[in-house]
Amino acid sequence: MKVNEHSFIFATGMRVRDVQKEKVIREKALKMIVxxxxxxxxxxxxxxAANVSPATIYIYFKDKEDLILELCRAxxxxxxxITLKNFDPSMSFEEGLKVQWINRAKxxxxxxxxxxFLEQIRxxxxxxxxxxxxxxxxxxxxxxxxxxxxxxxxxVKVPVEVYWxxxxxxxxxxxxxxxxxxxIGGRKFNFSDKIMMETFxxxxxxxxx
Amino acid sequence: MMTSxxxxxxxxxxxxxxxxxxxxxxxxxxxxxxxxxxNGHSSVLKWNVDTDDTDKVLRIESIENNTEEIIGLLLxxxxxxxxxxx
Numbered sequence: 001m002k003v004n005e006h007s008f009i010f011a012t013g014m015r016v017r018d019v020q021k022e023k024v025i026r027e028k029a030l031k032m033i034v035x036x037x038x039x040x041x042x043x044x045x046x047x048x049a050a051n052v053s054p055a056t057i058y059i060y061f062k063d064k065e066d067l068i069l070e071l072c073r074a075x076x077x078x079x080x081x082i083t084l085k086n087f088d089p090s091m092s093f094e095e096g097l098k099v100q101w102i103n104r105a106k107x108x109x110x111x112x113x114x115x116x117f118l119e120q121i122r123x124x125x126x127x128x129x130x131x132x133x134x135x136x137x138x139x140x141x142x143x144x145x146x147x148x149x150x151x152x153x154x155x156v157k158v159p160v161e162v163y164w165x166x167x168x169x170x171x172x173x174x175x176x177x178x179x180x181x182x183x184i185g186g187r188k189f190n191f192s193d194k195i196m197m198e199t200f201x202x203x204x205x206x207x208x209x
Numbered sequence: 210m211m212t213s214x215x216x217x218x219x220x221x222x223x224x225x226x227x228x229x230x231x232x233x234x235x236x237x238x239x240x241x242x243x244x245x246x247x248n249g250h251s252s253v254l255k256w257n258v259d260t261d262d263t264d265k266v267l268r269i270e271s272i273e274n275n276t277e278e279i280i281g282l283l284l285x286x287x288x289x290x291x292x293x294x295x
Contacts, residue, residue, distance in 0.1 A: 043262050055229040055293035058268050063259035 022060045025050050030071055034116045038068055038126065065129070072121050072130050075114045080138045082107040089144035093154035094204055096145050101171050101200055108175045109191065115175075156209045166206050170199050225254070226274045230267040233289040234258045243267075246282050264293065 028050040033041055043064055047054040061067040083103045087096060108115045121127055146163065149155035158166075177183040178191035234243060240258060247256050247269070255270040267290070269279060276292055283290035 043259065043266070044264075053293070053295045054262070054264060054266065056295040058229045058259070058266050058293070059227050059295065062257050062268055063266075064261060 017059070021052065021056065025052065025057055025060060026071060026074070029067060030075075030113055030117055033068070033071070034113050034120070037120070038124070041068075043067070068126060069129060071117065072126065073134070075118050076130070076134045078111070078114065079107055079118060080134055084138070084141060087141075087145075089141050090148060091145070093145075093149035093152070093207070096149070097167060097204065097207075098200065100168075101196060104168070104171060105175065105191070105196060108172070109178070112179060153209055155207055163207070166203060170203055171196070174199060226271045228269040228271055228274075228276050228279060229293045229295070230269075230279070230283070231264040231289075231291045231293050232258065232267045232283065234265050234267065235260055239288070242286060243283075243288070246286050250282075266293065 025046070029041070029046050032046060032049060041064065043054055043057050043061075046067075047057055050057075057067070061070060083100065085103055087099045087103065089096070091099065121130075146155065150157050155163075174191055174195060177189040181189065183189040234240065240260075243256075243258070247253050252271045252273045252275055253269055254272060257268055259266045259268070267283075271279075280290045280292065
């Protein structure tokens, strides 16, 4: 929210800002958007679902747009933090990509709703309304990693779409299988480190010059 | 020379009140009329109306708890305005 986090915020009737209540509102909103999308989402519906009055939601958020953008900011920041943990763009390509896979898998499996939410946003008009600070930093680090790997001749030079489709899409596909519990032809599927690393080795082979 | 304390500086030292109202503000014209009432107000730091919401919620960040005064100002300007309680 845009209000200074350190200011004392009182609602009408002198209610002090309630961090726990705000958390419940955020979680409920995310769940609703994942389930029904942003179109039909409204502050009134959220109030009912979260069992608070609409006025309570407006204490924390200016309007629907402010709320959705704030959820995006929070989810992107968390995703970036987890994905960049123990990662350094100067790592060897194999090591760096492995850390990326482990981190990305961990994020998706631990926060399936937020993963779904970010996916929804990425393919919508909301993406353009987001301030790019978080994604810019993330992009810069990833570009540096790729540029270093190409320079050291550890990575083939291909268009970024080709790189991404080979480097990460296989992992996200395994995650998707896992989330639905089924792979192709309705086969039962569970994600495991063994399967992840087996796939990773093939990806590495494909991307090595 | 600093002659008076600006609203921004006051925010640093004083609690911020968030006032929430149900209104009938819908059009661009309504918003312009409301601007002339609220933009010059000495205690209002920020305000917005969620015209997408059924309650046309007016949200004000104020340095005072001046709910009654705001309701009076809006009623005088010909708007409907009622405090929304949490």
